[in-house]
Amino acid sequence: MVIAMATVSEFKFSEFVKSVLWLLFWVILIFSLIVLPIIFVILFYIPEPVINGVRINPYLLLTMLTNPQIGAPLIKATIESTFFKIAVFPGFTFAALFATVLIYAERKVLAKMQLRVGPYHAGREAFWWANSLGGFLQLIADLLKLLGKEIIVPAGADKPIFWAAPVVLVVAAAGLIALIPVAPNWVIADIDVGLLAVFALLGFFPLTTLLASYASNSKYPFIGGLRALYQLISYEIPLILSVLGVVILAGTLNLTGIVNAQNPYWFIILLPIGAVIFFITALAELERIPFDLPEAESEIVAGWLTEYSGMAYGLIQLANYIKMYALSALFVTLFLGGWMGPQIASSIEFFDVTIISAEEANGVTWFAIKTFGIALLMIMMRGINPRIKIDILLRTAWSKLIAIAFINVFIAVALLYLGVVPIAGGA
Amino acid sequence: MSSAQNLEVEKALADKVTARFGDKVRLSYVKPHRIRFDVSKDILLEFARFLRDELGFDHPISVAGVDYPKRNTIEVVYHIGSCSNEYRSVVFAFAVHLPRDNPTIPTLTPIYRGVEYHERETFEMLGVIFEGHPRLERLLLPEDWADIPPLLKDFHIKGREE
């Protein structure tokens, strides 16, 4: 049944003028009160790039639209600005895209291992030549679904903490991204004690998980939150100890310095035990199978994130996958030589101006390949294993892993003093 | 191990039982792989112990209650199998006849622990009281069952004709 519109009114010129003026009023109001101050703030804080010795002005900007060759240095300057690094690459957008690819890869690889197909229908037409790549738009469909759902807050829940917990998780995960170098000059935050900052950020996760489960005021999140606390705290210690060997050999806590110290031998060749322990404890920090006790589905419904629905749940999953990317990237940086690799990529040029130099492009390519490989390894561990029991979990962390990590430290010290590895300079 | 043609093994077992208990038991039938005795209530525990220890029937299979309103009795039939002797294909059944208005019987849980839940079910389905049962409560019926025990012949399913 279609509700018929009201009678079409006649055209009155006065009404038309009135509506145009009303529109104009609102445009001017918004422009002057909101848009102009934002532009002034941006122009105040972001340093204007210099092109050919002339500072940019709107005249130059408009000329660039017709003559792109003049605009090439501007693009280069933009790419090297901090804002671009944080927002796009290697910052948040790149991490989110990488997480998206990881989610798709996880669902597809897991499905292939389990004799099924995985996501198949969403976006299949674009890949008509390769049917097995169908379903790559499934994540967008899931995202739209999550956005459309109501976020139900349980009665008696602690509302500020309940709302803040997913956001804090995403922020902490994104903070990890800021520290990891992807190419020789491409770090958002080049801190001298970068590795310590990584561990400080990792310490956010047990606390936030416990707060999220406590704020939910329900039985299953309570049990799940306690289990998550036991697990995350127990496995932080072997994580830090396994990296101690790397720091001894590299001589510095700066992540770029650690990557540079892996010339010519990557640390995984010198310290394989440390690498294995780091991988296992990273799996435990990520709460992935075989360590997914806090979210054990068949025992305690969904663990500490039972009460989160809608976009809050989406944010928690986003934080999980960004953490997965961050810890894989950390593994690559510490043990697999970061961005180093034989030169396979060429520089990207735009009208005779090198925007990205050859070694930077090479570094980014190798970094992406290695990180993706480690993430695939994590995904395959999920397909093979059942869940571990809690007493075995804690016993392994406190006795076995710490002991093996100490052995790793002794090996590192031995390598240093036997002269196999030169004593690197630095802090 | 016993053949279908000659019932030697079953007859030998039945003879051992009658030799031991005399006229307190009555042989009901001897069929291929099946023996059935009717036992009186007062020697029930002794009979079960004899069955388990001397004859080697140690694997309880089921406990069934059958309601015979025409004879005014409720029969409780125990079926016991054997896992450890050479006539493992024989199932020994023994039945106790109880008066329908006061069906009480000592429990066999001290001898065969596996009949515990079977006896609970017979209690709630037929109203038979097992004396000495560790936990004689409702098992399968809902908590708010307010009718007579359902497997008695007096109980009719509503809406269906006999």
Added chain:
Amino acid sequence: MSIKHEDTNTSVPGFHMEGEDRGILTLSVGPQHPGSGHFRLIVKVDGDIIVEALPDPGYVHRGEEKMCEYRNYIQNIPHLERPMIADSCGILYPYVLAVEELINIQVPERAKYIRVIMAEINRCIFELYWLAIYGIFLGHSTMFMWPMADRELLIDLAEMASGARVTHAYFVPGGVRNDLPDNFVEKAVRHLKYFRSRLKEYKDIFYDNPLFQSRTIGVGVLRREDAINLGATGPVLRASGVEHDIRKVEPYDVYDELDFKVITMKEGDSYARAYVPWLEMFESVEIILQALEKMPNGPVRTKLGPNPKGGVAEVFKRVEAARGELAYYIVSDGNPKPYRVKLSVPSFRELPVMAHLLKGAKLADMPSIYWSMNYWPVEADR
């Protein structure tokens, strides 16, 4: 979490503390729980140790035994299948054999072979389903997907023969309902050979997986004497070292002409109870292949008149279903409707075993002990 508490009420729903100062918590692993099925298990825990476990079945009780007295022997077949839909031939087999003995009719040879084949296919169907759920209880999603996929091979065969994927209603007193289609034998041989090769892969991913072994080896050890006295049956009994298989002890239909082994293991822990069914599936494939070869041609059904009835007699028949020994006790008084039908199902007999094993075990071991009992809630409730 041993907390001393005076009163019996807490504000957290689902918890219930007892009044004594022993700190015992009563948990209800209820019917609405992803890890329990339609069955409630009341566990009393002290810290992490289970002090007592009380099974509470009865959520799907339908009164099968009472319903049997209202229908005649043929009308009883569809509803007697329903307690065990995943192994429907197993729960119907002893009923059909008992009725045949009561009515005193002979079954043609071909029907006997077909019944053996369908019973073994159903055995594998149930064991695969059970392995899949075992995987999911322990958090192993690949072990959930693989048996479900391989189960389709066998369900296809069952569908070819009877027309339904589960609850075939294929066995009738006198034989089977209809003959097998023409291409059944070659398709079955092909499916079974592929199935056997898939079964071998389960060892690497599941049985040799150290995480699975750490959760099940040494957990819930059932001693031989306890197993027999408590009435355990099927793979649970055979995993404790008792070699008791009704197919060998009291062979029915043509099992005495087929050659297969009875699998036993001595340890009696959850690992053995999970390992024995896997080995039994290999034996089942062997039985089906032999039966397919030896099957003669001929009729598949002895036609009965309307309202078949026996004399005043009683019959007790037992069969080795997928979960263990299933027995029917039928009392007839000369009418077309039975006087009393009593089913003794293996799941119901595992209840005291479950209560005995859970006492003194850790709470984290509960899923692996509970599911290794081969418990099917609908069958136990009838």
